[in-house]
Amino acid sequence: MAREYSIGFAPSWVASLRPSEPQGSDLLIAERQKSQIDIDRLACLLYTEQGVEMQRRILDVLQHDPVFDKGGNYFDSRIERFKTSVARAKRLHQLHQMHNWSEDELKWAIELIGEPTAFSLHWKGFLPTLREQGTPEQHELFLRKAESMEIIGCYAQTELGHGSNARKLETTATWNPDDRTFTLHSPHLTAAKWWVGTMGLCANHAMVMARLILNGEDYGPHPFLCQIRDLITHTPLDGVYVGDIGPKLGYNTVDNGFLFLNHVKIPHINMLAKFSRVEYESNVYVAPESPAMVYGTLTMLRAALVSESARNLARGTTIAVRYCAVRRQCSDPDSEDKNTELQVLDYSMVQFRLFPLVAESFALNFTGQAMIEFYHSARTALAVGQSNNGCGSSGQRANALFSELHATSCGLKALATSAAAEGLEVCRRACGGHGYSSFAGIGAVYMDYLPSQTYEGDNYVLTQQTANYLLKIALSILKGDAPSNITAKNLAAYTEKKHTPVHFDLDRDKDILAAFGWRAAYLTFDLLRRRDNDQKPKNDLLVDYSRLSSAHSQFLVLTSFHDKLKGPDTLSKIDPESLAVLWKLFRLYALTRVISASHEFYVSSALQVAEVVRADQETMLRLLKEIRPHAVRLVDVWKLPDWMLDSSLGRYDGKVYEDLFHRASQLNPLNRFAMDPRPGGGVLIRGGGADAKSRL
Amino acid sequence: MAREYSIGFAPSWVASLRPSEPQGSDLLIAERQKSQIDIDRLACLLYTEQGVEMQRRILDVLQHDPVFDKGGNYFDSRIERFKTSVARAKRLHQLHQMHNWSEDELKWAIELIGEPTAFSLHWKGFLPTLREQGTPEQHELFLRKAESMEIIGCYAQTELGHGSNARKLETTATWNPDDRTFTLHSPHLTAAKWWVGTMGLCANHAMVMARLILNGEDYGPHPFLCQIRDLITHTPLDGVYVGDIGPKLGYNTVDNGFLFLNHVKIPHINMLAKFSRVEYESNVYVAPESPAMVYGTLTMLRAALVSESARNLARGTTIAVRYCAVRRQCSDPDSEDKNTELQVLDYSMVQFRLFPLVAESFALNFTGQAMIEFYHSARTALAVGQSNNGCGSSGQRANALFSELHATSCGLKALATSAAAEGLEVCRRACGGHGYSSFAGIGAVYMDYLPSQTYEGDNYVLTQQTANYLLKIALSILKGDAPSNITAKNLAAYTEKKHTPVHFDLDRDKDILAAFGWRAAYLTFDLLRRRDNDQKPKNDLLVDYSRLSSAHSQFLVLTSFHDKLKGPDTLSKIDPESLAVLWKLFRLYALTRVISASHEFYVSSALQVAEVVRADQETMLRLLKEIRPHAVRLVDVWKLPDWMLDSSLGRYDGKVYEDLFHRASQLNPLNRFAMDPRPGGGVLIRGGGADAKSRL
Secondary structure (H helix, E strand, O other), rough: OOOOOOOOOOHHHHHHOOOOOOOOHHHHHHHHHHHHHHHHHHHHHHHHOOOOHHHHHHHHHHHHOOHHHHOOOOOHHHHHHHHHHHHHHHHHHHHHHOEEEEEHHHHHHHHHHHHOOOOOOHHHHHHEEEHHHHOHHHHHHHHHHHHHHOEEEEEEEEOOOOOOOHOOOOOOOEEEEOOOOEEEEEOOOHOOOOOOOOOOOOOOEEEEEEEEEEEEEEEEEEEEEEOOOOOOOOEEEOEEEEEOOOOEEOOOOOOOEEEEOEEEEEHHHHHHEEEEEEEEOOOOOOOOOOHHHHHHHHHHHHHHHHHHHHHHHHHHHHHHHHHHHHOOOOOOOOOOOOOOEEHHHHHHHHHHHHHHHHHHHHHHHHHHHHHHHHHHHHHHHHHHHHHOOHHHHHHHHHHHHHHHHHHHHHHHHHHHHHHHHHHHHHHHHOHHHHEEHHHHHHHHHHEEEEEEEHOOOOOHHHHHHHHHHHHHHHHHHHHHOOOHHHHHHHHHHHHHOOOOOOOOOOHHHHHHHHHHHHHHHHHHHHHHHHHOOOOHHHHHHHHHHHHEEEEEEHHHHHHOOOOHHHHEEEHHHHHHHHHHHHHHHHHHHHHHHHHHHHHHHHHHHOOOOHHHHHHHHHHHHHHHHHHHHHHHHHOOOOOOOOHHHHOOOOOOOOOOHHHHHHHHHOOOOOHHHEOOOOOOOOOEOOOOOOOOHHOO | OOOOOOOOOOOOOOOOOOOEEEHHHHHHHHHHHOOOOOOHHHHHHHHHHHHHHHHHHHHHHHHHHHHHHHOOOOOHHHHHHHHHHHHHHHHHHHHHHHHOOOOHHHHHHHHOOOOOOOOOHHHHHHHHHHHHHOOOOHHHHHHHHHHHHOOEEEEEEEEEEOOHHHOOOOOOEEEEEEEEEEEEOOOOHHHHHEOOOOOOOOOOOOEEEEEEOOEHHHEEEEEEEOOOEEEOOOOOEOOOOEEOOOOOOOOOOOOOEEEEEEOOEEEEEEEEOOEEEEOOOOEEEHHHHOOHHHOOHHHHHHHHHHHHHHHHHHHHHHHHHHHHOEEOOOOOOOOOOOOOOEEEEHHHHHHHHHHHHHHHHHHHHHHHHHHHHHHHHHHHHHHHHHHHOOOOOHHHHHHHHHHHHHHHHHHHHHHHHHHHHHHHHHHHOOOOOHHHHHHHHHHHHHHHHHHHOOOOHHHHHHHHHHHHHHHHHHHHHHHHOOOOOHHHHHHHHHHHHHHHOOOOOOOHHHHHHHHHHHHHHHHHHHHHHHHOOOOOOOOHHHHHHHHHHHHHHHHHHHHHHHHHHHHHHHHHHHHHHHHHOOOOOOOHHHHHHHHHHHHHHOOOOOOHHHHHHHHHHHHHHHHHHHHHHHOOOOOOOOOOHHHHOOOOOOOOOOHHHHHHHHHHHHOOOOHEEEEOOOOOOOEEEOOOEEEEEHHH
């Protein structure tokens, strides 16, 4: 009765089957014909022309290199995946050298590979710290070796017991005046460095953040370079206990590690000394001249996270929109015809879930661009300020700019990374049951992306910084000495008009922007009143701090989006039809936020309930319908290649079911096994590998 | 310079370290002393006394059985985990037989094991279908063998191309009058059965849902029992192509499978024939007498999912609340003392994230209890109705009850499973960075729980059923022939009062409930008006269908919560202090929903903006503070044992850091490897197993 065949290879009667009509590939061709928006030009708006070209060029290198073959990604065990990850990281270093890639090019390569890279913390944490905070002498001694990866480093700040509160780190670096060394030490179990990427198995050096103790006095955390493994044998050094912290929900291609140090001595030169230092001869501590500069790097990292969030979200929208155009389920509830099934993308509920995310991906991308421009202009201003010794109006201006940049980057980083994480999960669920398969290509991205909610500052903690800054500016406006920047201007405009009736028209783009500015300003002054006049404990206001940060950050996102669409570059390069679609995305993004936070618009008298009802029941629906024909092209704009997406559902050609079947039946290693599931059965598993065939 | 030691075992200077003060264990002892709420009695309220005893007894069996040892769970590869899962499923079957466990006891065992069980779809899908839809003759032939697991079955409905729309399933069962057989066939690639749990490698039979074709006519989907593998060799039968569909985000302890059938013939007896059948002699199709009864089982499954959702959420809150009581970070923002760090649970932001979930876990538990009671009373009414041949008032009443039960179970299943999934992720993130470690014990639960958003009905699709039902009842009220049930009563109350001014006081529990009823009723009639008077296309209203279902379901949850606290059982058994805390949870849950959906309360004129502001800024904060001292005990009430939670962060004794360290350094297999990370290095990995030691 039983016929023999290898389960790994489908019998011919299966291999000859096709999906039922209509074919996914035909559906996507039809989708792309519905719209005329200019994918190439819009892609340049997202990435610049050089960016598009760079992405194409690097993809070409990577996808032909067998080390980066993604075939095992969804199947391999953690240990296998980590081995592969290290091999890829090594190869990436070689390619980096060979092609003389820039920082930007390396970043693109890492994004295209699509998984956290084993050496990423060497590149993103260790090297920048060494560069920015090391003296020329330290660069000479360490930086060259680190660039050639003779020194492989990690950035060891977080401890088992402490993350957000750097001042309470338990690791100490005690200055020994006798022999001019520092002693690094972990006094408790909770003092162990923990979560440090690239530390678990790879790094031979660590940039240890430790509290400097000098003459019994505590000067707070400073960076110390500490060798942890032998450069040749890779064996941990004396007094060093180091290892991997174990499996995580994602990021398992990186060896997040722990580190205990037992009275480890390092020479004076190993304390990074550009900003603060211990004088070699006098044992005196020298504090940094410009604290703004110290946190400049972190600010830059946060700004970059905003752009990254946009592209991460776009991975999700690309996959979900394409698949929802291929997938058909149930018939139009208003139609008599119960046989013809609608593309899932035609349901208003699906549009309502997905299109605001498409809009958000563009919004965050433009915000990221604006942040990076802001960062560079602040750096320039700082340089001018420093050439004046930090004194005078230009020095003050630079400090004010950096405060604004810092506060902005905190709130936007929190908003953008949260939005991208939530959005990815919405995209995954919009794919229905198949979204749960690894082959959907969203789950792993989401899991790898989750730490963004915590790294470079916990999102909840960051929002407090933004809110604190807003309160400070609000106070300075009341005192009449506010700086000149977008935050202060918005708050000032509110104080001028707050006693006259306001009216914002949600059909006008400028009014939309103004309504968001108004709401953020109202919440700022309301919070200030409660804190200062009502003397509420700050701990009682933390929820409102967080809401204020979101409201202000949304205002900033919309401002960036608005300004980008009004910008000369856009007007000269983008055709009117494409531009009109982008404006619809702007409105959709704004209205989605109005609806979900309508209470704040009512409280601030920016909008009436009837206006939100109309926006919700009419305008939104119209926008969704107008965007619908452009949906597939709008995700094509991101030009995320199939090789990067590694998704059955998000295939550019729409061959979704063929791909799912191929991966399940031909690649899936579990099908090399055969079970004896009967409770009485003695042998649990027969088969695996060649064995599975031989038994048949 | 390099000292040799095995990385898998910490050197003595590390092993002697303790966490810095205060110790987690002391903090949790102090927490438990702060509150006097009666954990044992509250546990009985959640589970009944028998339930608590059952849980304890079964835990005792499982945790001493080496097959269920959880040591490898966070480390093993998919293939290893699946092997273990099958071994556990077999053992579970043996224990089931040996201890003569009831269905409830088996469910508890599965919950305590804490992972989806390899045979779960045999138990939860295949057996109930056979029982409920098989005739006595079919029971004789198949059910006994299935109960003893000679027949191992799965429930094969979902196809590669179709999930929610069962009418469009592509698999056909064609009746052959010549030889009195059915031919099962997969005509397209998209006709493949897909996602079928226990099918991939385990099952030897499938309950195939296929469209019955009789005399060229299509009678829609019906259940057919089809043998797919040989009972002895376990080899797939002729015309059967079956396998595992590949890795998923979770649920990897189950072999979700695919199945292609190539003109497979099965005898007449293999069509389950209790409700509908093909007459053996006459070739005539006989339709089911009582459709309500057919979907009775599904309704019961959904009701059970509500209770399950509560316990799943409670896993998250137990871990997060305990860990946030142990974790300390930063000092009170209002205090001068910057050295003493607050327990994270003292921050209002953390309370705002976690305590509403604690409240929700209780709310959902009581709702689940109410649903199951409702189900049993509907069954009783149906039995009475059937004895009257489904005619007369008792038959109508039973049908009306089943309609209400069906609609209620759809909306509540969607609300409860979504709430639990979102809530688990909120709990995980509230654990900060460590929440991302597998050892936190939340991530895997969340990933395994995600399919609940889709199975037993996609949550978005289900909400349409609930809203459709509400519209139907609203119409019947306008016509004056409404049934007598909670939904109809609420809608009728609204129509009576809607022209008089209403006022609800959020400080009064009855008013809270009434405000939720009012809002749901307003949304119902508003939607009815837009659909029928304004003739809006249904597709344009889907978002509002979904919102309506949520609003109505929240009203039902609050009603169950309210009724439980007012119930005689509660009043007689629960002491006043504990009861007072439960009422605070009731209010907190309600206010959280008011704040997040305030727009709907404004539109329906149930509340004014100023009232919500007060609820948000004053009442909420007061409730959070009042609940704070009871937080740890409130999660203790669930009595989820450490063995089940398998969480470093959620340990009952608070030894969080010791546990994280132990698992990372002593259990983590990655630390058996040593890397050569240098780009020039030839060997990628040295070590692994004994090898890792020998190199030292």
